[in-house]
Amino acid sequence: MLIDYKDSRPIYEQIVEQYKKLILTGAMVHDERLPSVRNLAMELSANPNTVQRAYTELERQGFLYSVKGRGNFVCNTDFQLKARRDEIIQEIVALIKEAAEIGVDSEELHGLVTQAVQKEGAL
Amino acid sequence: MLIDYKDSRPIYEQIVEQYKKLILTGAMVHDERLPSVRNLAMELSANPNTVQRAYTELERQGFLYSVKGRGNFVCNTDFQLKARRDEIIQEIVALIKEAAEIGVDSEELHGLVTQAVQKEGAL
Amino acid sequence: MLIDYKDSRPIYEQIVEQYKKLILTGAMVHDERLPSVRNLAMELSANPNTVQRAYTELERQGFLYSVKGRGNFVCNTDFQLKARRDEIIQEIVALIKEAAEIGVDSEELHGLVTQAVQKEGAL
Amino acid sequence: MLIDYKDSRPIYEQIVEQYKKLILTGAMVHDERLPSVRNLAMELSANPNTVQRAYTELERQGFLYSVKGRGNFVCNTDFQLKARRDEIIQEIVALIKEAAEIGVDSEELHGLVTQAVQKEGAL
DNA sequence: GTGGTCTAGACCACA
DNA sequence: GTGGTCTAGACCACA
Numbered sequence: 217m218l219i220d221y222k223d224s225r226p227i228y229e230q231i232v233e234q235y236k237k238l239i240l241t242g243a244m245v246h247d248e249r250l251p252s253v254r255n256l257a258m259e260l261s262a263n264p265n266t267v268q269r270a271y272t273e274l275e276r277q278g279f280l281y282s283v284k285g286r287g288n289f290v291c292n293t294d295f296q297l298k299a300r301r302d303e304i305i306q307e308i309v310a311l312i313k314e315a316a317e318i319g320v321d322s323e324e325l326h327g328l329v330t331q332a333v334q335k336e337g338a339l
Numbered sequence: 340m341l342i343d344y345k346d347s348r349p350i351y352e353q354i355v356e357q358y359k360k361l362i363l364t365g366a367m368v369h370d371e372r373l374p375s376v377r378n379l380a381m382e383l384s385a386n387p388n389t390v391q392r393a394y395t396e397l398e399r400q401g402f403l404y405s406v407k408g409r410g411n412f413v414c415n416t417d418f419q420l421k422a423r424r425d426e427i428i429q430e431i432v433a434l435i436k437e438a439a440e441i442g443v444d445s446e447e448l449h450g451l452v453t454q455a456v457q458k459e460g461a462l
Numbered sequence: 463m464l465i466d467y468k469d470s471r472p473i474y475e476q477i478v479e480q481y482k483k484l485i486l487t488g489a490m491v492h493d494e495r496l497p498s499v500r501n502l503a504m505e506l507s508a509n510p511n512t513v514q515r516a517y518t519e520l521e522r523q524g525f526l527y528s529v530k531g532r533g534n535f536v537c538n539t540d541f542q543l544k545a546r547r548d549e550i551i552q553e554i555v556a557l558i559k560e561a562a563e564i565g566v567d568s569e570e571l572h573g574l575v576t577q578a579v580q581k582e583g584a585l
Numbered sequence: 586m587l588i589d590y591k592d593s594r595p596i597y598e599q600i601v602e603q604y605k606k607l608i609l610t611g612a613m614v615h616d617e618r619l620p621s622v623r624n625l626a627m628e629l630s631a632n633p634n635t636v637q638r639a640y641t642e643l644e645r646q647g648f649l650y651s652v653k654g655r656g657n658f659v660c661n662t663d664f665q666l667k668a669r670r671d672e673i674i675q676e677i678v679a680l681i682k683e684a685a686e687i688g689v690d691s692e693e694l695h696g697l698v699t700q701a702v703q704k705e706g707a708l
Numbered sequence: 709g710t711g712g713t714c715t716a717g718a719c720c721a722c723a
Numbered sequence: 724g725t726g727g728t729c730t731a732g733a734c735c736a737c738a
Contacts, residue, residue: 222650222660226737240441263738301443301451304434308448309455311427311434317364320424322456325431328424332432333445349713375725386715391727399645404468408722408725414468472722486687509723547689547697550680554694555701557673557680563610566670568702571677574670578678579691595728621710632730637712654710654738 219260227262231270232277239279239290240300250280250288342383350385354393355400362402362413363423373403373411465506473508477516478523485525485536486546496526496534588629596631600639601646608648608659609669619649619657 219230238244250256253271257264271288274280278296282288315325342353361367373379376394380387394411397403401419405411438448465476484490496502499517503510517534520526524542528534561571588599607613619625622640626633640657643649647665651657684694 221652221655221658224651226653228737237440242442266738269737297441300441301438304438304443305448305451305455308431308434308452309459311431312452312456313459315424315427317360318420318423320427325428328428329431329435332428333435336432336436351713376727377725386717387726388716389714392713394726405470405726406467406723407472407727409467410725412467474722483686488688512723515722543687546687547684550684550689551694551697551701554677554680554698555705557677558698558702559705561670561673563606564666564669566673571674574674575677575681578674579681582678582682597728622712623710632732633711634731635729638728640711651711652738653712653736656710 217256217260219262227260228266228270228273231256231260231267232273235270235274236277236279239293240297244290246290246292248290250290252287340379340383342385350383351389351393351396354379354383354390355396358393358397359400359402359419362416363420367413369413369415371413373413375410463502463506465508473506474512474516474519477502477506477513478519481516481520482523482525482542485539486543490536492536492538494536496536498533586625586629588631596629597635597639597642600625600629600636601642604639604643605646605648605665608662609666613659615659615661617659619659621656 217231217234219227221227223230225233235244235250244250250271251259253264253267256262257267260267271280271282275282275288278291279293280288280290312322312325316322320328340354340357342350344350346353348356358367358373367373373394374382376387376390379385380390383390394403394405398405398411401414402416403411403413435445435448439445443451463477463480465473467473469476471479481490481496490496496517497505499510499513502508503513506513517526517528521528521534524537525539526534526536558568558571562568566574586600586603588596590596592599594602604613604619613619619640620628622633622636625631626636629636640649640651644651644657647660648662649657650660681691681694685691689697
């Protein structure tokens with residue numbers, strides 16, 4: 217877990233993002249325990265309030281559940297996975313529409329994206 | 340020009356976004372005059388400073404040039420168009436990578452996006 | 463004579479700059495007549511007040527003299543030439559000092575400048 | 586930090602210039618904290634908005650990064666240093682060209698600059 | 709406490 | 724009239 221203090225996004229948001237990624241990619245699994253608020257705060261040299269805020273947000277979004285006195289645990293994320301997949305699709309569709317508006321038709325765009333993906337893959 | 344005061348993004352950023360879109364889509368053309376700072380502020384019932392900030396940002400990004408005592412005018416945007424096209428491609432590539440990480444391969448994704456585009460098109 | 467309305471500098475200043483250059487380089491000579499305020503304003507589609515302001519400034523700096531009812535004429539510019547030469551030297555000295563402050567010594571700088579001049583010359 | 590209220594340049598620009606110099610010369614180092622917006626404003630008897638504007642500009646130019654609730658900190662400036670070095674070279678080249686246009690050849694100029702540097706050095 | 713955004717209103721340079 | 728800068732002071736998000 218790494219916080220980038222130069223990032224303009226608030227620290228609690230960076231924590232939320234990183235745990236969401238760990239959970240959605242399967243790096244953390246159902247019922248696995250997250251670090252305690254206090255420990256994570258020390259590890260990141262952040263304020264415990266900030267970590268608590270991140271955990272509260274993750275709970276609100278259905279990524280973890282907390283058990284008093286025991287800690288915070290990863291939820292089953294089938295639902296979140298499907299939701300994120302649909303979000304990704306909607307975001308791509310929006311970008312395709314914007315490209316069309318500035319004169320890049322979907323075939324041309326498809327070609328350019330394919331090229332870019334191959335370049336990345338070749339690195 | 341419509342500002343959403345419930346939007347969490349600051350007003351000046353909304354103004355910037357909307358003019359960028361108008362300019363990139365060709366709705367406003369090279370050397371066309373934008374409303375004066377004071378007029379736009381009145382129209383949006385916002386403060387002239389807020390509009391000024393938006394215009395300064397648009398100038399910095401190369402979308403308009405200002406002439407003291409005359410007003411603000413749209414720049415030639417060939418460069419900005421190409422830059423935005425490349426940004427769109429990179430954003431799509433990043434989304435494809437994220438999809439792969441959560442277990443949606445690029446063929447499946449392509450199919451789902453195509454479906455979504457067709458649905459939208461049918462609206 | 464060309465005014466760049468996209469330039470952030472005021473129009474009157476651009477006029478001043480261009481006539482100073484024409485006069486210092488000898489493109490306009492001692493006692494040569496400048497266009498009338500009215501004509502130049504028309505040619506540049508600028509406000510006559512703006513042109514008048516430029517001429518007043520040029521007179522103040524000793525580049526032209528005006529004769530009522532006859533027009534504006536180029537001064538002898540031996541003095542201005544020497545002054546501008548000294549200014550150029552002072553500006554270069556200041557840049558050399560700044561370079562030293564950021565760790566570029568004068569020999570290294572001399573080499574880099576020589577290279578840059580040759581590149582320009584080769585264009 | 587000294588502001589010259591008689592200077593025609595705006596206060597925020599003077600603040601930007603001075604911090605750029607402090608950072609580029611190494612007087613302030615990577616990750617060092619700048620004064621808070623409010624403190625610097627008090628020290629300069631300027632308005633917090635004016636200081637904020639200077640800091641925003643310094644952030645945009647890559648000289649500092651800001652962390653909400655914590656403060657503003659100096660960036661790593663390798664890139665800025667190189668960029669400024671190149672700017673200095675280009676400015677000197679432009680001055681050499683201007684000198685040539687008004688009849689001072691580069692050898693003569695070189696001699697005059699060398700003299701001037703030695704005089705300064707002797708102060 | 710600290711930065712970010714915004715309103716209200718002033719004054720200046722420029723055309 | 725038009726843009727640019729600035730002061731005074733408020734309120735919010737974040738740590």
